[in-house]
Amino acid sequence: MDVILRIPITPNNEQILSTDRRLVSLKEVQTMFRPFHIVQNIYFLSKYQIRGNMAYQNSLLYNVFSGLFTALQITYIVIANLRISYSKTLEGIAFVKFFCDLQEVLLMCLGNLFNFFTNVIKGPTNVLLPPIIQNLCEIIRLHGREDVFKKFTFINWVYVLYCVLSQSMWIIIFEYSFSTVYEMDQVLSYLLYVIYDVNVLYGARSVKLIREAFEIWIEDVRHSELVTESEREEYFERLFTVYLEIFEAYKTVADAIQPLVLYFYIKTLDNTVCAIYIRVEIAKIFEGGFLKILVTNLLSLFWLYKDIFTLITFSFVCEKFYSTMKEVQSVCVQMIASRRCSDAQRRVCKNVLRHQEVSFAKINACGLFVIDAALILNFAGILTTYVIVVFQFEFL
Numbered sequence: 297m298d299v300i301l302r303i304p305i306t307p308n309n310e311q312i313l314s315t316d317r318r319l320v321s322l323k324e325v326q327t328m329f330r331p332f333h334i335v336q337n338i339y340f341l342s343k344y345q346i347r348g349n350m351a352y353q354n355s356l357l358y359n360v361f362s363g364l365f366t367a368l369q370i371t372y373i374v375i376a377n378l379r380i381s382y383s384k385t386l387e388g389i390a391f392v393k394f395f396c397d398l399q400e401v402l403l404m405c406l407g408n409l410f411n412f413f414t415n416v417i418k419g420p421t422n423v424l425l426p427p428i429i430q431n432l433c434e435i436i437r438l439h440g441r442e443d444v445f446k447k448f449t450f451i452n453w454v455y456v457l458y459c460v461l462s463q464s465m466w467i468i469i470f471e472y473s474f475s476t477v478y479e480m481d482q483v484l485s486y487l488l489y490v491i492y493d494v495n496v497l498y499g500a501r502s503v504k505l506i507r508e509a510f511e512i513w514i515e516d517v518r519h520s521e522l523v524t525e526s527e528r529e530e531y532f533e534r535l536f537t538v539y540l541e542i543f544e545a546y547k548t549v550a551d552a553i554q555p556l557v558l559y560f561y562i563k564t565l566d567n568t569v570c571a572i573y574i575r576v577e578i579a580k581i582f583e584g585g586f587l588k589i590l591v592t593n594l595l596s597l598f599w600l601y602k603d604i605f606t607l608i609t610f611s612f613v614c615e616k617f618y619s620t621m622k623e624v625q626s627v628c629v630q631m632i633a634s635r636r637c638s639d640a641q642r643r644v645c646k647n648v649l650r651h652q653e654v655s656f657a658k659i660n661a662c663g664l665f666v667i668d669a670a671l672i673l674n675f676a677g678i679l680t681t682y683v684i685v686v687f688q689f690e691f692l
Contacts, residue, residue: 320433322349322426328433328449331456332498339491340365341411343422343552351426353419366412369488370405376485377401392577396570403566404488407559411491414555421552428545429502432509435538439512452501455609459493459602466598473592489563489599493606496560499553500613503659506549507617509542510624517627520641529640536644539624543655546617550659557610558661564603565675569682571597576686604672611671614659618668625652 326333326346336342340362345352354362377397415422436444463486471483516535520528575593628645631637637645659667665674 319437320430322346322351322430324445325426325430325433328445329429329452329498329501330449331453332494332501335456335460335491335494339411339488341415341491343415343418344426346426351423353423354415359416362412362415366408369408373401373404373408373485373488389577389581392574396574399566399570403563404485407492407563408488410555410559411495418552418555421548424548425502425552428548429505431541432505432545435509435512435542439515441508441512444508448501448505455497455501456494459490459497459606462598462602463487463490463493466596466602469595469598473596486599492556492560492563493602495553495556496606496610499549499556500610502549502553503546503613503617506542506546507613507620509545510617510620513539513542514620514623514627517631517645520631528638532640532644536647539648540651543651547655554660554662557659557667558664560603561607561661561665561675564600564607565679565682567603568600568679569686571600572683573686607675608672611667611669614667615669618658621652621656625649 323346333342340358342354342358345354345358377400378394433445467483467486470486513535516538520531520535575596579589579593625648628648631645632642661667665671
């Protein structure tokens with residue numbers, strides 16, 4: 297994919313001429329997203345391969361190894377979670393644990409299969425991500441925003457380390473709190489959940505980068521009056537081309553992450569309901585005062601706080617992006633209403649407004665629900681309903 301030819305305006309009112317030379321290599325793009333790639337490679341779920349300065353779909357051999365590793369994970373999940381239940385009489389807490397373990401096995405097995413097949417099916421879309429992000433980075437670099445890359449990379453590392461460390465910490469706390477109920481190998485199987493957190497945060501960071509590019513585009517439009525009259529028409533035509541390029545990046549990223557967000561949402565909801573159910577049963581036989589039971593249960597739900605944080609982060613990033621898209625519309629409307637607006641400006645701004653009206657849509661989870669600021673509220677509402685049902689079975 298070639299660099300879009302542009303003539304942005306620098307703070308010194310100098311025009312940067314268009315160039316065909318790549319300002320950002322794919323290796324630099326890979327460095328920015330390296331923490332996500334490391335985790336994906338550990339699970340044999342890399343979305344693409346970068347060799348030299350080209351991005352390629354995963355080879356058939358890699359997909360075969362990925363499938364075999366997925367099968368091994370599923371085997372381990374089934375054995376680790378269900379072998380103890382089969383050796384016990386399923387009564388009382390043992391029955392509740394078996395029920396929760398069974399849904400956990402089904403959820404994790406489906407998640408592993410889901411990850412593998414979406415990686416294969418979405419291969420043609422995934423391989424577009426590196427060059428698209430490369431173009432976005434070039435837009436940012438052309439404007440001298442080098443600080444964005446360092447900050448972006450640093451936050452990526454923070455997010456991934458947070459996911460890994462918080463999941464590991466939860467495993468330690470959970471094993472200590474419920475060692476009489478859960479075996480260590482079963483608890484260790486929950487490390488597989490890290491890949492789902494990473495997938496969602498990968499999407500969030502990609503949307504964040506697209507938003508940065510759109511904000512730069514808005515600045516270019518607002519500074520268009522600094523362009524000479526003779527060059528204004530060409531300038532706005534190129535601005536429209538850049539707009540389409542950034543928007544196409546948004547559509548590609550949205551298409552790639554929709555199924556991953558859907559699974560993460562369902563996984564978090566299902567695990568939360570079952571976690572509350574099993575903790576109510578454990579509390580009935582737990583030796584200790586109310587305060588000890590409360591603290592133990594709150595600490596053992598550490599994974600839930602991580603998942604909620606991930607959902608909030610993703611919905612917040614999406615909502616900020618939607619606000620930026622509204623700002624794109626606003627600046628175009630202001631340009632059209634301005635008396636100093638040239639015919640070229642007016643034509644391009646109208647084209648942008650028409651394009652947004654026809655093509656723009658919020659990111660959704662495979663058409664089931666929209667991902668915006670209301671996502672976490674909807675999640676809380678559904679969760680509350682199911683928790684009330686659980687309490688009715690337990691106490692009424």
